[in-house]
Amino acid sequence: MVTDSGGIRADGVRRSFGTVHAVADVDLVAEPGRVTALIGPNGSGKTTLLLMLAGLLRPDGGTVRVAGFDPVTESYAARARTGWMPDVFGTWDSLTAREVLTTVAAAYRLDRAAGEARASELLALVHLQDLADAPAHVLSRGQKQRLGLARALVHDPDVLLLDEPASGLDPRSRVDLRVLVRDLAASGKTILVSSHVLTELDEMADDAVFISKGRTVATQSVTGGDEPRQWRMLALDPAALIAWLESSETAYEPDPTGGVLVDLRGEAAAAALLRSAVEADVPVVSLAPAGGVLEQTYLALEEERR
């Protein structure tokens, strides 16, 4: 649970730019030790919300607590506990990757030796040792993202706000990012991460908050939930599969891939369906979730809002 001293909490937060209500009414809870995904279409207000949580933009109304502090009235305490990784990381072009980190360390009042040690540790963590002494402007987009992540971690914050952290990362770096984020959550940090790549969030997040047009429209637990979702079932003999589904009165819809889609509640239900199909000699070749759980919720919400 979020207590006064941990996690992120936003209640009825709003922020407009002129007549644009970028964030109109957002409620959000992100708990320590968990990764919470922030999901919404382009322009739904994710970055604006993250900027308010990071203390970089003042809300017009509502309340925000980050690690127990108000980022506006207790900005020093909140910022000391918050790591912010923007979607586009502007580096100071004349500095090297290492200097970017030691400069940030100095801003957080780490002494020189501690700052240098921390910079080396983080450069190794994000696999940038070989480029440590290269000017930051020569880094590729993905390498800059990794430096941005290292920068967010300099002061060992309790709360991490990551805006599209995987954008521009190659497949290996995405896996590394996922492992790192999970490790940070396991060590008790609160992590809020926005991304459009829902399959990636499926594998990274514990909880999800969906926003649309500046409002919270749904929250969902990613892990351990047994909400119904669609599974795709394929058989060597599609006619035999359909005959069996009909005789066993299992609801299905045909799938363009030649298989069928069935609604199932959790993995135990999938195992039971597979067992009965095999017992009935249906030559099933696969039964797997059709798309990720977050993608299914996202598309259902989009459909609802059309």
Ligand SMILES: Nc1ncnc2c1ncn2[C@@H]1O[C@H](COP(=O)(O)OP(=O)(O)OP(=O)(O)O)[C@@H](O)[C@H]1O
């Ligand atoms: N500084 C600003 N001035 C005016 N309008 C703004 C400003 N910042 C954001 N907006 C508007 O607020 C809305 C929400 O923008 P925001 O960047 O928060 O969305 P987002 O969900 O992060 O989008 P994306 O997924 O494309 O990154 C958009 O309509 C945007 O044009």
